[in-house]
Amino acid sequence: MAGRIDETLAFVPVRIAVLTVSDTRTPETDKSGDTLAARITEAGHALTGRAIVPDEIDAIRAQIRSWCSNAMADAIITTGGTGLTGRDVTVEAVRPLFDKEIDGFAAIFHQISFGIIGTSTLQSRACAGVISGVYVFCLPGSPGAVRDGWDHILKSQLDSRHRPCNFVEIMPRLMEHLQR
Template identity: 60%
Template sequence: MSKIDESRDSIPVRIAVLTVSDTRTAGKDRSGDTLVERLEAAGHSLAARAILPDERDLIAGKLREWIASHEVDVVISTGGTGLTGRDVTVEAHRDVYEKEIDAFGTVFTMISYEKIGTSAVQSRATGGVAGGTYLFALPGSPSACRDAWDQILAKQLDYRHRPCNFVEIMPRLDEHQRRK
């Protein structure tokens, strides 16, 4: 089973938080605040933060900007993962993914199912990799952000987590782009 290996030093990562909403403002972004509080409590740093409306091109553009930045290792977005016509965050993420982390959405659904039952099928949480950067799209509720962070991301973004974690393979995410 998974565990924290206390013999390893923690390696902090730089995380950007993107809130996707047509109505939220910086003062009313409880989901973004939840993610920032948790990532900082875990010893990581907030690399950037933004709020954008539910517009696919704007979201994909911001993701590409952060992927190109050497100051961002991980992007976590919140909002726009539902089924309505304005929910386009998943499509924007997939526009930039090089590889999708299929099991991220599956594990998130399993965790959600324990709390909200079959309503979990209405979320399209997703994860992927592009340009050596991890990208995760979470639902817009603070509860969903807590669940994703506490049950998945806190562990996978902790270098000490065993048997494996996202941080230890981070240097190899873009190895296919390097010259030989």
């Protein structure tokens, strides 16, 4: 059974930052970042940050930590660096920072991706988690993968009206572990 949008509820805009991880992309050639930015704003959310960093663990971590510590975003979506090559280090950079990992994100992403590109989905290491109360979603770098991740997962889970549940309604509780 698929979820649904309850139109009787108020929409709550989410502050979202987009991080492109690539040694070759520039602001002029960042199609995946452009795709995410457009979809985020079309959905009614605020695009609060956008950056391109090289495939380097320290650069990725520095940008994510900056956005998390400056309370610039409720969610960060990365694109790129989730593959299997030696330069693909987004997962290695981000996963150790997770306070909690959202295990089901990768499973659902692969299920959707398998229906579109078949077993080629095995080359993606999409992942998600929470860092200092901020959701972080790591998507592959292709525009198609970004569309699939946003259209089939993130668009609904970042909509406060999505039922039976969504990520927005639990945002105020993401830091509870620090209050113990």
